[in-house]
Amino acid sequence: xxxxEKIFNYQILSRLEDSGTFVVTSQERxxxxxxxxxxxxxxxxxxxxxxxLAAMLDGDSQLDVSGHLVExxxxxxxxxxxxxxxxxxxxxxxxxxxxxxxxxxxxxICSEVSGLPYHLEYSMVKREWYLLWYHLRHRAFMSTRLNxxxxxxxxxxxxxxxxxxxxxxxxxxxARKTEVTVExxxxxxxxxxxxxxAFSCFDKAVDYEExxxxxxxxIRLMGDEMEYLLSKIRFLGKRVRVIxxxxxxxxxxxxxxxxxxxxxxxxx
Numbered sequence: 001x002x003x004x005e006k007i008f009n010y011q012i013l014s015r016l017e018d019s020g021t022f023v024v025t026s027q028e029r030x031x032x033x034x035x036x037x038x039x040x041x042x043x044x045x046x047x048x049x050x051x052x053l054a055a056m057l058d059g060d061s062q063l064d065v066s067g068h069l070v071e072x073x074x075x076x077x078x079x080x081x082x083x084x085x086x087x088x089x090x091x092x093x094x095x096x097x098x099x100x101x102x103x104x105x106x107x108x109i110c111s112e113v114s115g116l117p118y119h120l121e122y123s124m125v126k127r128e129w130y131l132l133w134y135h136l137r138h139r140a141f142m143s144t145r146l147n148x149x150x151x152x153x154x155x156x157x158x159x160x161x162x163x164x165x166x167x168x169x170x171x172x173x174x175a176r177k178t179e180v181t182v183e184x185x186x187x188x189x190x191x192x193x194x195x196x197x198a199f200s201c202f203d204k205a206v207d208y209e210e211x212x213x214x215x216x217x218x219i220r221l222m223g224d225e226m227e228y229l230l231s232k233i234r235f236l237g238k239r240v241r242v243i244x245x246x247x248x249x250x251x252x253x254x255x256x257x258x259x260x261x262x263x264x265x266x267x268x
Contacts (some may be wrong), residue, residue, distance in 0.1 A: 026060065026061070027063075029057055029060045030060055030061055030062065030063035031063055032053070032057060033054075033057040033060055033062065033063065034062070034063040034065070036050065036053060036054060036057070040080070040081045043081055043083065044081045044085070044086075046086075080122075080127075082129050082146045082147070084131075084146050084149060084152060085120065085129065085146075087152060088117055088120060088131060088152060089120065091117045091152070091154065092117045092118065092119065092120065095116075095157075095159070095162040095163070095166060096117075096154055096155070096156070096157065096162075097114065097115070097116055097136075097154070097155040097156060097157030097162070098114075098115055098116070098117055098133070098152050098153065098154065098155055099112050099113065099114060099115075099151075099152070099153045099154075099155045100112075100113050100115050100133070100144075100149060100151070100152050101113070101149070101150040101151045101152075102144050102148050102149045102150060103148045103150065104148075109150070113135065113137070114136045114137060114155060115133045115134055115135050115136055115142070116133060116134040116136065116157060116162060116165050116166075117131060117132075117133045117152075118132045118133055118134060118165075118166065118169050119131075119132040120132075121143075124201055124228055125227070125228050128145055128146070128147065129145070129146040129147075130143050130144065130145055130146065131143070131144050131145075131146060131149065132169075134165050134169060141169060141172060173222075176222060176223070177203075177220045177221060177222060178220070178221060178222075178223060178226075178245070178247075179218055179219065179220050179244070179245070180218075180219045180220075180221070180229065180242065180244060180245035180248055181216055181217070181218050181219075181242070181243050181244035181245065182199075182216070182217045182219065182233065182240045182241070182242055182243070183214060183215070183216050183217075183240065183241050183242075183243045184214070184215040184216070184217070184239065184240055185238060185239055185240065185241065186212075186213055186214060188239040188240075189213065189215060191239060192215060195217070195236060195239060195240060196217070198232045198235065198236055199217060199219060199229075199232060202219045202220070202221055202225070202229065203219070203220045203221065204217055204218060204219045204220070205217075205218045206218075216243070217240075226247060226248065229248070230248060230251055230252075233248065233252065234252075234255070
């Protein structure tokens with residue numbers, strides 16, 4: 001195996017990221033080559049980008065999953081890619097305004113509304129894409145499902161106004177976030193990569209205390225993401241412990257007490 005086939009040391013990984021180096025394993029390259037054959041890849045990537053990726057992966061082995069994956073039950077599949085992702089990303093990247101038509105929950109259609117797109121967000125719980133944007137007329141911050149949007153088009157906006165609104169939205173979202181600190185049990189430090197992968201969809205930072213050989217993961221998230229983070233912490237079991245974040249500590253304690261009571265451990 002190549003020396004750099006897989007790196008588990010977080011210090012090395014963080015230094016590589018700071019230098020702009022991205023480490024990709026042969027398994028990940030093989031997986032990407034397989035995913036590029038999916039019909040949605042032609043819609044998700046521009047033709048020249050898709051061609052460039054295919055050329056870069058031409059010499060890699062093909063990932064064969066035919067003898068390893070068996071579909072036991074067919075369920076309705078929601079596509080991860082949405083046709084509006086690419087045009088919205090361009091508008092956000094250029095800090096451009098937009099004219100948007102969308103539908104409300106009660107069926108009301110809002111047509112040709114002026115707004116400023118800010119961020120695209122994928123909900124891991126609902127498995128849907130959301131557009132975070134600013135309603136220029138109502139002066140309100142909005143969150144709209146992409147499947148509720150009928151059309152989006154470019155609309156000019158003063159660059160200074162767009163810059164001020166971006167700064168205000170960022171400040172507002174940061175004020176709504178809560179920070180939770182999770183400590184990794186030293187016995188499972190060797191599984192740090194797996195633990196970080198479980199928290200990969202969250203905004204996080206890792207602190208390392210050399211004297212005690214302890215990793216602490218600081219996670220910043222919105223209130224409506226707490227339940228999803230809770231499921232990840234439960235999945236990791238005794239590998240991690242919540243040391244800051246009263247709500248999660250309370251929920252974990254409640255779940256533990258119920259489990260002990262169910263098996264009669266609290267009867268004594």
